[in-house]
Amino acid sequence: MAPDSATTDLEQGVAFGRYLLGEPPSQDALRLFARAAATLPPLDQREARLVAFLLQNRWAIGPVDAALALMRPASPVRGRIFLMLAVLECLPEYVPRFLPATRSPFEHVRMAGHALRALGRALLGMVVLTIASRA
Amino acid sequence: MVGSGCTGAMAAATLIEGGGGARVLMLDAGERDDRYAGILPSGDFVSVRTTDREQYRYFLGEDFEGVPWGKVGTGAQLTPPRRHLVRKVPELLPLESDSFFPLESLAYGGLGAGWGLGCCAYSDAELRAAGLPPEAMRAAYQWVADRIGISGERDDAAQYTIAHLERVLPPIEMDANAAHLHASYLRRRRRVHAAGFRMGRTALALLTRAVGERGAYAYRDMDFYDDRGQSAYRPWMTVDELRKRENFLYRNNVLVTRFEEMPDAVRVHGIDTAAGEAVSHVCRRLVLAPGVLGSARIVVRSFDRKPELPILCNPYCYLACIQPALLGAPARGRRVGFSQLSLFHDPTGSNFDVAMASIYSYRSLMLFRIVREAPIALSDAYPIMRYLAPALTLVGIHHPDARGGRRSLRLEPCAASPTADVLRADFSLSEDAERKLRDRERRFTRVMRSLGAYRIRRVDPGHGSSIHYAGTLPFDSGDSGDKPFTLRPGGRLSGSARVYVADGSGFRYLPAKGVTLSLMANARLTALSALRDA
Ligand SMILES: Cc1cc2nc3c(=O)[nH]c(=O)nc-3n(C[C@H](O)[C@H](O)[C@H](O)COP(=O)(O)OP(=O)(O)OC[C@H]3O[C@@H](n4cnc5c(N)ncnc54)[C@H](O)[C@@H]3O)c2cc1C
Numbered sequence: 001m002a003p004d005s006a007t008t009d010l011e012q013g014v015a016f017g018r019y020l021l022g023e024p025p026s027q028d029a030l031r032l033f034a035r036a037a038a039t040l041p042p043l044d045q046r047e048a049r050l051v052a053f054l055l056q057n058r059w060a061i062g063p064v065d066a067a068l069a070l071m072r073p074a075s076p077v078r079g080r081i082f083l084m085l086a087v088l089e090c091l092p093e094y095v096p097r098f099l100p101a102t103r104s105p106f107e108h109v110r111m112a113g114h115a116l117r118a119l120g121r122a123l124l125g126m127v128v129l130t131i132a133s134r135a
Numbered sequence: 136m137v138g139s140g141c142t143g144a145m146a147a148a149t150l151i152e153g154g155g156g157a158r159v160l161m162l163d164a165g166e167r168d169d170r171y172a173g174i175l176p177s178g179d180f181v182s183v184r185t186t187d188r189e190q191y192r193y194f195l196g197e198d199f200e201g202v203p204w205g206k207v208g209t210g211a212q213l214t215p216p217r218r219h220l221v222r223k224v225p226e227l228l229p230l231e232s233d234s235f236f237p238l239e240s241l242a243y244g245g246l247g248a249g250w251g252l253g254c255c256a257y258s259d260a261e262l263r264a265a266g267l268p269p270e271a272m273r274a275a276y277q278w279v280a281d282r283i284g285i286s287g288e289r290d291d292a293a294q295y296t297i298a299h300l301e302r303v304l305p306p307i308e309m310d311a312n313a314a315h316l317h318a319s320y321l322r323r324r325r326r327v328h329a330a331g332f333r334m335g336r337t338a339l340a341l342l343t344r345a346v347g348e349r350g351a352y353a354y355r356d357m358d359f360y361d362d363r364g365q366s367a368y369r370p371w372m373t374v375d376e377l378r379k380r381e382n383f384l385y386r387n388n389v390l391v392t393r394f395e396e397m398p399d400a401v402r403v404h405g406i407d408t409a410a411g412e413a414v415s416h417v418c419r420r421l422v423l424a425p426g427v428l429g430s431a432r433i434v435v436r437s438f439d440r441k442p443e444l445p446i447l448c449n450p451y452c453y454l455a456c457i458q459p460a461l462l463g464a465p466a467r468g469r470r471v472g473f474s475q476l477s478l479f480h481d482p483t484g485s486n487f488d489v490a491m492a493s494i495y496s497y498r499s500l501m502l503f504r505i506v507r508e509a510p511i512a513l514s515d516a517y518p519i520m521r522y523l524a525p526a527l528t529l530v531g532i533h534h535p536d537a538r539g540g541r542r543s544l545r546l547e548p549c550a551a552s553p554t555a556d557v558l559r560a561d562f563s564l565s566e567d568a569e570r571k572l573r574d575r576e577r578r579f580t581r582v583m584r585s586l587g588a589y590r591i592r593r594v595d596p597g598h599g600s601s602i603h604y605a606g607t608l609p610f611d612s613g614d615s616g617d618k619p620f621t622l623r624p625g626g627r628l629s630g631s632a633r634v635y636v637a638d639g640s641g642f643r644y645l646p647a648k649g650v651t652l653s654l655m656a657n658a659r660l661t662a663l664s665a666l667r668d669a
Contacts, residue, residue, distance in 0.1 A: 020514050032191060036199040066512035073510065079204040081513050086202045086503040089517075090191035095184050098502050100465055100521055107463040111522050118511035118519075125512075 009037040016084040019061040032087045047076050053132045060128050067125030136161040136422050137391045140245025142658035143424035144370035146637040149662035158382045164241035165387025171216035180356035180499045214359045217249040229552045235562035237599035244371035252339040255648030256298040258486035264644035266610030275656035283368040286343045292335020295479045304343045306336040312496035313475035319586040331482030332582050337474040340368035356499045358472030393436035401633045424637040431607040435546045443543040447536045447606035447645040452595040454530040456588035461526035470498040491647040495529040528588050533647040540564040562598040603650040605642035626661030637661040
């Protein structure tokens with residue numbers, strides 16, 4: 001593997017992990033993500049440009065992910081974020097985020113919040129994705 | 136014998152135990168899991184999730200082959216430890232189609248190494264339509280049930296599942312998701328019946344009491360990953376037992392390609408899949424059980440004429456439903472990966488032309504598999520899915536299949552294939568059948584809603600995804616007895632004196648109810664008929 005692609009995989013792991021968790025991912029998560037990403041086919045030019053854009057503009061990962069979910073759900077870029085999610089789900093330190101242990105009355109409200117945020121992100125994302133694709 | 140799947144195992148056991156000193160050689164592709172069995176933990180799903188730092192190895196796969204990306208297709212539920220079921224299939228069993236996407240296996244135990252254990256006995260009307268003798272099948276069902284162990288309940292659905300079977304073990308305990316739906320059904324039973332539906336416990340080839348070396352189901356919720364304790368019936372267990380007998384010989388790494396019938400014997404040709412060399416064996420009688428597509432290939436290759444063959448396959452789709460009362464419920468309690476409830480649509484009450492839904496709760500297939508289906512940002516999707524998952528009820532609907540529409544299998548030359556051919560498949564339903572199917576799905580949606588389970592999504596993985604196949608060499612009871620590419624009642628290939636087909640190739644009609652118990656019962660009848668002819 002070329003050293004620059006390994007660096008990019010690691011950078012992607014850091015960026016996508018932080019996006020999914022809201023905090024930096026553990027070393028184990030990064031190590032696993034890098035191993036998993038090495039099994040994926042290389043990105044084509046358009047997707048590689050989009051990843052580079054996201055690494056430089058990390059605030060845009062959420063909106064672009066949301067837009068891709070609607071416009072290009074099979075996008076390999078989204079596939080990489082998804083891969084990080086699968087890796088995180090399989091690490092004991094993140095299990096509570098994936099297996100709810102208690103039922104809280106605030107959950108309904110929190111979920112409504114997520115749904116609203118998802119909508120807002122999708123709208124912003126469509127604009128960002130259009131700009132990023134032209135850049 | 137060719138094949139160690141559910142049908143091969145039952146036919147071989149019948150031959151070996153039938154007296155008369157039959158000696159059986161089983162030829163089988165026989166792919167095994169040599170990667171995961173040693174690393175799967177003994178703990179239950181939640182304890183594994185919270186403690187095992189290496190869990191990614193079996194949940195995602197050593198090569199991350201268990202992280203799906205792209206369209207949901209046939210066999211999406213195969214986890215890394217079960218993926219050996221389909222190993223070498225694309226190379227050795229090439230199939231081309233843009234309308235039919237079946238799942239075939241070259242594994243030791245075949246598709247049965249990962250089947251969902253759902254058992255249903257066909258009604259007499261269904262058996263007759265399929266070309267199977269009701270009385271003999273009833274005896275064969277009991278023989279199979281005694282052998283594999285079936286748990287179930289004498290409830291509203293029993294007429295479609297365990298029917299006349301005796302010695303049925305008590306059902307497994309339901310998890311919260313199934314129990315909630317079942318309680319709702321019991322409250323609204325009369326209304327549901329009026330709509331032509333019956334719900335009951337799914338009959339499973341799963342032990343709820345220890346029998347011999349097989350243990351009782353331990354509620355580990357690792358059903359999609361391992362066979363620890365052997366409470367779930369897998370055909371390799373039968374073949375393992377047979378291999379202890381002197382008159383039984385098992386040979387793996389053999390892909391049987393064709394046969395040649397001689398006056399007093401049959402020569403079976405194949406490829407050694409490890410060495411890539413041609414092999415051949417001579418036997419007095421040949422019993423084929425490589426699955427209906429496999430039998431079609433072998434039989435067509437064995438004759439000069441290469442006709443189009445028919446195929447039956449249950450149309451299938453699944454509905455993702457939510458039971459709102461369970462939203463956000465703790466996911467740490469007991470969960471079961473197998474189907475716990477079945478819902479049957481039998482509007483005429485005739486136990487014929489019945490549609491069947493197998494109902495599942497969701498946990499051990501992991502959140503990421505359903506998160507990718509959500510059309511929103513992944514960081515919002517996973518907390519939402521975590522919240523939805525305890526309330527998620529999957530309703531897999533199977534429809535009966537009779538001939539109609541355009542469907543065919545053709546074996547065509549292909550130089551790139553190790554067998555020098557490729558199976559080309561076409562499958563579509565008639566407009567009438569499509570319309571009826573949609574109407575039935577609407578009825579399923581409505582009845583689920585009346586039980587408090589609201590459909591949020593319908594997924595159609597395409598024709599072939601039911602993994603229930605039959606009818607490539609249909610039974611023919613005509614007087615001449617030599618109509619090519621059909622089977623005589625009893626499973627002998629028409630026009631042949633020594634070749635039998637023990638899988639579902641002969642069925643002329645495919646009820647929606649899980650086919651495998653009937654496949655195994657028919658395999659026994661075929662083997663008995665081979666013994667009688669010997
Ligand atoms: C995930 C899953 C869930 C399922 N759930 C259910 C369920 O709940 N209820 C139900 O009724 N059914 C279910 N099924 C379907 C069930 O598994 C099949 O109907 C059944 O296993 C078919 O058995 P078979 O013996 O006819 O063929 P197969 O299982 O396909 O066995 C074929 C055997 O022949 C061998 N073989 C194939 N070709 C060759 C060749 N050319 N040379 C040598 N050997 C060959 C293979 O190695 C294998 O041993 C499920 C299937 C899957 C995959």
